[in-house]
Amino acid sequence: MPGKPVPVAPPSAAAEPVGNPEAIILIRAMIAAANADGVIDQTERNHILQRLQSLDLSPEEHAFIVRELLSPVDLETIVARVSSPEMARQVYTVSLMAIDVDTELERQYMDTLASRLELDESTVRQIQHSLKSQ
DSSP states (O other), X not given: OOOOOOOOOOHHHHHSOSSOHHHHHHHHHHHHHHTTTSOOOHHHHHHHHHHHHTSOOOHHXXXXXXXXXXXXXXXXXXXXXXXXXXXXXXXXXXXXXXXXXXXXXXHHHHHHHHHHTTOOHHHHHHHHHHHHTO
């Protein structure tokens, strides 16, 4: 006779480290942008890891990032978690920081991201300009 089923946490809940939900979405945004063309190449992986190097990551947080690199979330999942215009700007900024927009797929991704985040052209240009001057 089988025993009672054991409840299992949904994968997304189990996979997310406890901590700052805004930081999680920013990390996911960087990784999703790097995956815009279907491949996270070594240069993009290095961009992401360089941005995260200054953080003191726990083993759980490091494992989370590795899982995300292996299985990035989609744009809609990211946009659904953005709760403010400031967060929208941050998501767009870190996404742009993670990649060199040098393919049509990456351009389309960034255009779609800006649109879904409801960022106007002026804001997008301002973010692009500020990153180029760094």
